[in-house]
Amino acid sequence: AYNLHVENGKTYLLRVINAALNDELFFKIAGHDLTVVEVDAAYTKPFKTDTLFLGPGQTTTALLTTDRGIGKYVIAISPFMDTVVSVDTFTGTGYLIYNNTLPSIPTTMTTMPPVNATWKTLVFAESLRSLNSKQYPANVPLTVDHSLLFTIGVGIDPCATCSNGSRAVAAINNNTFDMPTIAILEAHYYGIKGVFTDDFPGKPLMPYDYTGVQPTNLQTMHGTRVYRLAYNSTVELVIQGNSMLAPESHPTHLHGFNFFAVGRGLGNFNPAKDPKKYNLVDPVERNTISVPTAGWTAIRFRADNPGVWFFHCHLEVHTTWGLKMAFLVENGKGPDESVVPPPRDLPQC
Numbered sequence: 001a002y003n004l005h006v007e008n009g010k011t012y013l014l015r016v017i018n019a020a021l022n023d024e025l026f027f028k029i030a031g032h033d034l035t036v037v038e039v040d041a042a043y044t045k046p047f048k049t050d051t052l053f054l055g056p057g058q059t060t061t062a063l064l065t066t067d068r069g070i071g072k073y074v075i076a077i078s079p080f081m082d083t084v085v086s087v088d089t090f091t092g093t094g095y096l097i098y099n100n101t102l103p104s105i106p107t108t109m110t111t112m113p114p115v116n117a118t119w120k121t122l123v124f125a126e127s128l129r130s131l132n133s134k135q136y137p138a139n140v141p142l143t144v145d146h147s148l149l150f151t152i153g154v155g156i157d158p159c160a161t162c163s164n165g166s167r168a169v170a171a172i173n174n175n176t177f178d179m180p181t182i183a184i185l186e187a188h189y190y191g192i193k194g195v196f197t198d199d200f201p202g203k204p205l206m207p208y209d210y211t212g213v214q215p216t217n218l219q220t221m222h223g224t225r226v227y228r229l230a231y232n233s234t235v236e237l238v239i240q241g242n243s244m245l246a247p248e249s250h251p252t253h254l255h256g257f258n259f260f261a262v263g264r265g266l267g268n269f270n271p272a273k274d275p276k277k278y279n280l281v282d283p284v285e286r287n288t289i290s291v292p293t294a295g296w297t298a299i300r301f302r303a304d305n306p307g308v309w310f311f312h313c314h315l316e317v318h319t320t321w322g323l324k325m326a327f328l329v330e331n332g333k334g335p336d337e338s339v340v341p342p343p344r345d346l347p348q349c
Contacts, residue, residue, distance in 0.1 A: 002094035004075065012064045018054035021316040023087065024080040024251060024290065026120070027052040027060075029096055030073040030110035034062035036128070042258060042285035043136055045129040051113060053080065053124040055251025056314040058288045070098045072107045082116040082293050084246050089115050121249075121290065125264065128284035140260045140280050141234035141300045148227070148235065149203045149269065151210055152250055152291065152313065152323060153242035156218040170313065170323035171220040173201045177324045180224045184326055185308040189339055200225035200325050210242045210268050211294040218244060225325065229303040231332030236262075238269050239289075240296045247294035250318065254301070256309035256329075258285050263298035274298070288314055303329045306339045 006012060014034070018025050033048050038061035052060050075094040081087040091112055113120045132138035150172050157176070159167040169176045180187070180195050187195035208215055229235065237259075239252055260283040265274060278298065291297045312324030331338040 002075070004094065004096045005099060006064075006066045006096060007099050008066055008069055010066050012066065014062050014064050016052055016054065016060045016062065018056050018058050020056050022056065024053070024055045024121075024249060025077045026080060026113050026117075027054065027075075027077050028110050028112060029064065029075050030108045031068055031071070032064060032066075032073065032096070034064055036060060036062050039128060039284065040258070040286040040288060043131045044284060045131060045282070047127045047129075049124065049127065051120060051124070053121050053290075055288060055290045056316070057253055058251065058286075066098065068098065070101045070105065072097045072101055072105060074107055074109050076110055076112055078112040079115060080113075080117065080121060080249070082118045083248050085248055087115065118293070122292070125261075125290065128261075129279075129282045130260070130285050132282035138260065138282050138285065139302075140262065140283060141236075141302055142280060143234060144236040144300070145233040146202065146229065146235045148237045149240060150237060150325075151204050151240045151242050152252070153244040153248075154246075154318070154321065154323075155220045155244055157220060168321060169220050170318045170321035172311075172323060172325050173204050174206075174220050175200065175225055175325065176220040176222045176322035177326075178222050178224050178322070184224070184226065184328070185339070186342070188308055188328060189342065196224040196226050196326075198226050198228045198328060200227040202227060210240050211247065212243070212268075214242070214244050220322075222322075226308065226328040227325065229327055229329045231303065231306055231330050231337055233303050234300065235303060236298065236300050238296055238298045239291045240269050241291045241294055243294055249293045250291040250323075251288055251314040252291055252297075252312070253288040253314045254299075254309065254311045256305045256307060256327075257301045257303075258287050259289075259299040259301035260285055261289050261297060262300050264292060264296065266292055266295040269296040269298070303327070304332075305329060306331045306337060
């Protein structure tokens, strides 16, 4: 087991990374509170908690004050899953050990949140705030050029070569992403035709009750589609979980950008009411965000990084099933706002 040896009366900076492939995780140290100061390499307003919550690929920096004198305290991680999807409920453990602690001293244990502790994840998410100080301003886009709604979830496609005649897939706006044999960025840079199309739908083509009664047809469309953004344009993206087969919490990652998490909720996003409750003052800045089970998360970002950038579920099983798409951000003016040329030693596929 992992042992963290500490001195009494010190403050330690812990950098916690969820390196799991398919599990959102709770993290606790028995008998100690943690003060969160950063997530995904962006400062937060400090807040104290006994439990961290991280999705795959998310990072959290927290301060630990060792004020218990002596002792051995369990460090524990356990999974979160608040739907019918099966999950290994094993609790992983390590130990925080104060110097001069005798082997005979019993270990102080802790109680982990229930596997379906949705309330714990929501409280943690709501506690995260950007500093929004003079030195570290939260530059939240206040006007929106592209207002997008992406539904995310799984489906079932026919499969002639599969034993039961079908296979599980995943999709955004009912589009299952097909990986091309030529890189999209390479095709974009050199103008290679036939690799991708720029017609990814900015909203569901056939709206329905996303978290209620689902359509009977679970088949998805397939394609290598991107959504095109002008340089420096602003984007609001509402990520809406659906209930196809089973609703599920989706940790979702955007390449190439940080974004601000301006809103979240359970059920279907209401475009008339929910934006009035957005936090546009000090929302947390991240690059990976959890979309609640049968709920939604709203993010905003500025497209000031030219190139091709994937947006996908950070659950490995879902991204391999096709729960991903790409934003194509066009060049701006001059070399500082344009995609850099490929290196001379770029490997040829």
